Amino acid sequence: MTRRRIFTGHLLATSLAIAASLGWSGAALAQAKLKVAAVYTVPFEQQWVSRIHTALKAAEARGEIEYKATENVANADYERVMREYATAGNQLIVGEAFAVEGAARKVAKDFPKTAFLMGSSGKPQAPNFSVFDNYIQEPAYLTGMIAGGMTKTGKIGLVGGFPIPEVNRLMHAFMAGAKEVNPKAEFTVTFINSWFDPPKAKEATFAMIDKGADVLYAERFGVSDAAKEKGKLAIGNVINTQPQYPATVVASALWDMSPTIALALKNVKAGSFKAEDYGPYSMMKHKGSSLSPLGTFEAKVPADLKAKVKAKEADILAGKFTVKVDDSQPKSTAK
Known part of the structure; x- marks a missing residue:
């Protein structure tokens, strides 16, 4: 037997001994x-x-x-x-x-x-x-408040993918937030029946702008592009796109899957993973969602509107205000 083999054998034996002393099995090391x-x-x-x-x-x-x-x-x-x-x-x-x-x-x-x-x-x-799913209806409500306070025509457009609960609840929350600040706000709702078709979303947005909408809810990619071209405002969804549209996207309802993924990984490692609903871990109290910073719009959003939004955010986090979950398909209210 060569010296290298003898050394390797001793090293392996030592490693296994250390692992055994720590209570680790070979399977545990491999996993x-x-x-x-x-x-x-x-x-x-x-x-x-x-x-x-x-x-x-x-x-x-x-x-x-x-x-x-x-x-x-x-x-x-x-x-x-x-x-x-x-x-x-x-x-x-x-x-x-x-x-x-x-x-x-x-x-x-x-x-x-x-x-x-x-x-x-x-x-x-x-x-x-x-x-x-993305239980981000809380920050969606807050972005609705911003939209309601920023519209000059009182007409707001919403473009979504499909009318499924995960989309519907965000639109309803957004509209409810807008109505709190601007009770006379009117909404035009369109679904493009696709999860990823920016050109189609863009065309739907142009149609809304032609009818007077000056703030657009960008549930899908393509909406902010249309708003930018026409000099209108947009509200983002799920991710912060203001860096790409600094003069268009006022704010966004952000989703962070980290808390959900962290819990799932923890449960799998512990051997305790079971069938359950992880949806609530997308809510603000678990840091699964949030309102984006106003960034380039910090000085453009009226101080009184910012104060209202901040107060509502504090009430949500304190459990004093609950955003209603409405999974039904939203309807247009604009005449």
Whole structure:
């Protein structure tokens, strides 16, 4: 036996002895990093998915997980990709199941020891299918207050993807906030029936502007582009796009998936992951959502309006004011 082999054998034995003294098994050492995979039907940069992807990339950068993800997965391929990731031994699979609910839940049933955390309008499915969505109706209400105070025509436009609960509740909260500040505000609501079609969203926005809307709620990409071209204002959603539109986007309701992802990873590591609703961890009290800084609009938003918004934000955080959750499809009120 060579000296190198003798040395290597001693080193391995020493390492195992240290691990044993600390209560670590070989399996535990091998599982130091969780294997996590994500399946997305849209590009990484799409607002909603970007929040999940960013939180998982941050966990990867901290050395907590091994992360693999696939973007732009067609609905017809979603089940196959999920199944491949589960078969490959990933311990946690994340994604959005809105248009592929049945397929996603079927895969979860077939892999009961794998943890699934999916954006969904449905309920958790025992034992391993947890759900979440963007419960950011609180900052959406605050941005509505800003919109109501900034409109000069009293006409506000809202452009959304699909009229599903996750979109509907944000629009209703936004409109309620606007009405608190401006009871006479009128709204035009349009859905483009796509999660990622900036040109279509842009055209819908132009139509609203032609009818007098001077503040636009940008639930989808493309709205702020139209507002910029026409010299109107926009309110962002999920991510802060003011750096790209410094003279257009007044404020945004921001979503941070970090608290949700951190809890899911903690539960998987502890072996305590179960079917539950992670949605509440997107709320302001858990730092899962927030109102963006006014930034370039700090001096342009009236002081009294800023004071009203700040007071309402404080009431929300203190539990003195609850933003109503209305998942029904919002309707236009403009004449």
